[in-house]
Amino acid sequence: MTGLAPRCVLLLLLAIGVTMQHNHSGEIDTYHVSVGHVFLLSCLPDQTEVMWSRGDGPTETLPTDVEVRDGLLWFLPVEMSHHGAYICEKRDETELLKRTFRVSVSNEDCPDPSEDVVITEGIRGGLPCKQTELFGLGLVRRIRWMKDCNLEELDKEFISADGFMWLPAVSQRDAGKYTCLTDITIDGRNYTTARSIQMTVKNGAPEVFPELQVVKPQEDVFIVQVGKRAELQCLAYTGFSESEEIIMFWTIDGVLTDAYKELNESWRFIHNRGKVYGQSNLSISIVRHQFLNVPIHCNVWSPVEAKFGLARLKEADPFDFHVIVTLCVTASIFILLMATFFFFKVDLVLAHRKLTRHFSKPQVSHGKLYDAYVSVVQSNTGQLTETAKFALQILPEELEKKHGFSLYIQGRDGCPGEAIHDAISAALHQCHTMIIILSPDGKAKGTRSLCETQLLYEQEVGLYDALTQNDPKIILVEVDGPLDYSQLPESLRYIKRKQGALKWNNVLVGTNKLTTFYSKRNFWKNLQYHMPAVPVRRLHPVP
Template identity: 55%
Template structure:
């Protein structure tokens, strides 16, 4: 079991033993107060999260007197009256049922009798506590006044000073400083002004002339800032030089925003002494079981106090700043979303972006036909011997060149328009195809393979061997060179590719086809022409172009 756990168990055992002793031995804590003052009584066996029941005397059925009420587990005397003199009992409302009894002794003077006695060695600087933790916890206290023997403190030499939470610092105590000291605090509560008072008896111990006290020194911390995560455990270290030997007169303790660490349930303290080259060092560790916001950005002080002097080390806890991490995550997320958006936009507007890029490229480029080829496309279609083939011929000989050549500056080779009678057909087709950057094959629903239906037929051409040959040459070049040089154009409706050669089916599966429909008020074929231009090569700079 860890040392901190032993400390907690020991504290719980002592608290329980303390309560039981009070229940059976008859010895109870006595608080001396003055009539007319405000007084707050805290149940010592309960913490901030425990419900308690208060009653007067040892009998549970005795109600509290007028002017005494319970607020947040504390017993408030608003204000103390002479009739409030007597005993009061608090009981924990849990399975333990522990009870504790207190005695309240009311006097008529302004300064009540002392509730405890403190000893200070002669010549030592020391602090006397105001012992009114609950009052200072209200954060609306006014003036804190200290009185000696119920008169304002007046002393020879260095005067007293009042520190945080009402501590009175008494420099270089002497025999004349012995006496009864009373801490009075003025407070405003619910529009009414009250005064609270607690007294302490101070006695001065004679100092051994042979004793020499060394001045302590805090080596760490020195105004440090420690970055922590809220909700986690943290250990704070304080290293101090104590002198040449360990002595009972030198103490180390912590405060958190002026509150003693012993008064905070989340804190525990451990101390370790080490010796190095005849010097004694003390390492005090303040453990915070769970960092809460109330511990952030408040002064946390480590004190080392000896009869010779007192030194203070200061540190603050600061919550870790995750803004840089959040910014990085936000930027990464924004970059990812932007990339996805750009990818989606490019996918949707790829055709338009490529066409715009080509147009801009032509505006700055002076290069003419860099590959040395004469034509941008070879147009292959079925000669007109049926109604369907007549439609293909009209598209190939008139509509296609009107848009691609006249409007966009492409150079097409259309067999039946650009070939010369008497030429060696196969040689001309082969040579011309190799001078073209694309092969446009126009298909219709009547297109069939040469072996369709078990009969030998000329593919796609109705005995026109030239068409069969030019498609075979063009498809062979496209497949062997692994270049998407073939553009399939369907007119007159969908084409049944199962009736066509495997090479055409492969081109269809790999890159798809373009569908041209007869123009109508509902169909302008605008997307068809944009996609056809996208599959066509870029028009070299310098050619005549007309913008649609």
């Protein structure tokens, strides 16, 4: 053994005001052991290719019942003749690492202490068993403690799985020599090991600390997969300021995390609304079976008290895991399909219509002769405005000639001499859709012309039927710029709020012809999307 406390325990003892001293002779670590006990020396963190010898040089051979196993020096068991110095050496590419140990052998059941521990009276503390390597090898069967060579009767909750003995607030009568006894089995034979620590209690008023409180975990169960990574987090209230004497560490089934290479922990103080919390993370690189269904404690210590948070790991049910994965994949596919449909809805619907037209049978037109009624103001001078040119030339060219729709445009399709209002009403009732074309100059100023009166009547009849009977369907088209809808009837403002409007611009946007091309292309696709699925010419096939 190294004679040094595990990292967490060492920090813990320092945090509660404990000082530790090693008996050194120069740079030699001295250990006191008893005859008949097993003793173990560990030289370096990396035990591979370590050379052990007796005395002052490599020529000294190791005594009987002392052997090297995986770089560790075992005394199986200790004899009086084993008293003396032992040297370990390891040479790498740059230097020679060397360490010397002195083993002092006695006949007592409780050997002399190798360390001194000083604790302030009234402070909660603890003593390590100092058998780190044995616990790491999984050889320990039973742990016992003696005080002044008398066996102590302790409840199990006062001794952790790695032998650490918890102490309540100490008093002067707790001072003395404490010996940790561990019963182990090696090669089918039972042995005992013993290490002693001298504890001294000094007078002094302990510092006042706020009451600790573990926020999480609190008997939480975490679902994990064996062989996969997992991470636990502990959060504890520690007061209103950071204190170097508060420490957090984890144990798994009572063993410090240093015993497992898969475990790595870290902790820090965080501030929230004037309060200070300790936050500790336990990272598990690979979840092993032995980590499942055992208590995992987050330990929070101050010099006056200790609090614990409890967590357990539970293996995920394979069936539940596959169900969750299936649901996640299905949900991802569904979201992807919905996003695809949202962004390409118009293209998908138009492609579906085009495909079904080749296979669908002629349908009933329900008395409709036209796909759309086009409502637009025309000039009294006989000259075509840009808006009228769009309605009389561009719109028919695209919808009628290229896609087979049938349009009714007043002024182009009406009969001379017929009653205008009756013709408008009859035509509207024979159309599936009403396209209302609006432009910034579409509202005339001063006295209304005959064309404007006609337009108002078209919109009045069409909008009334659309709002009351949902027939015809209304399509708003804005030509050459935004409109001030506050100057238009409430019915048109309602349609605009409910379904929006398509926008057409006859003028190129700057010099970017490509942008204008795609803008007009999208306009025609969206207009087709709002038009009837099957043009009336398909509903009335030629015999």
